Structures are given as structure tokens and as C-alpha cells.
Amino acid sequence: xxxxxxxxxxxxxxxxxxxxxxxxxxxxxxxxxxxxxxxxxxxxxxxxxxxxxxxxxxxxxxxxxxxxxxxxxxxxxx
Numbered sequence: 259x260x261x262x263x264x265x266x267x268x269x270x271x272x273x274x275x276x277x278x279x280x281x282x283x284x285x286x287x288x289x290x291x292x293x294x295x296x297x298x299x300x301x302x303x304x305x306x307x308x309x310x311x312x313x314x315x316x317x318x319x320x321x322x323x324x325x326x327x328x329x330x331x332x333x334x335x336x
Contacts, residue, residue: 267316278319286315 269275283295295315301308 267313267320278316278323281319281322282315 267278269278279295279299286295286298287293298308298312298315302312303309
């Protein structure tokens, strides 16, 4: 997993973002009772904590996609 707070995933388009989010949405919702993945997405533009949380979950999603063989690994910007 990426360790720098400046590393993050850049999906190529909205369909790729939707696919990646689908890989972690259920786990996030289960591990954060009373909160949903959509809640952090909505707050991320205004909250550094939610930006980091969303970024971390998207890294997990990219790793899961790579493990599934869903194409090339996501480009990572630093």
C-alpha cells in the first residue's frame, strides 16, 4: 500500500472511478457504521480528513483491481 499522503489514484474516466469505488464501497460502509462511502465523497472537497480517507480507500480499490487482473495498475501521482 502507498505510504505517502501525497500518493493517490487517478482513474482514467468516471466509469473507472465507479468501478474502483464498487470494489471498496461495501467494506467501507460495513466498517463505518452510520456513515456511507458517499458521505465521505461529498465531504472530501471540504475536509482534509475525508480527502485522505477517500484517497486511502481508492488505493485499496486499485490494489484489488490489479489483483483481479482488471487491466493495468492505476497511474499513481506523487
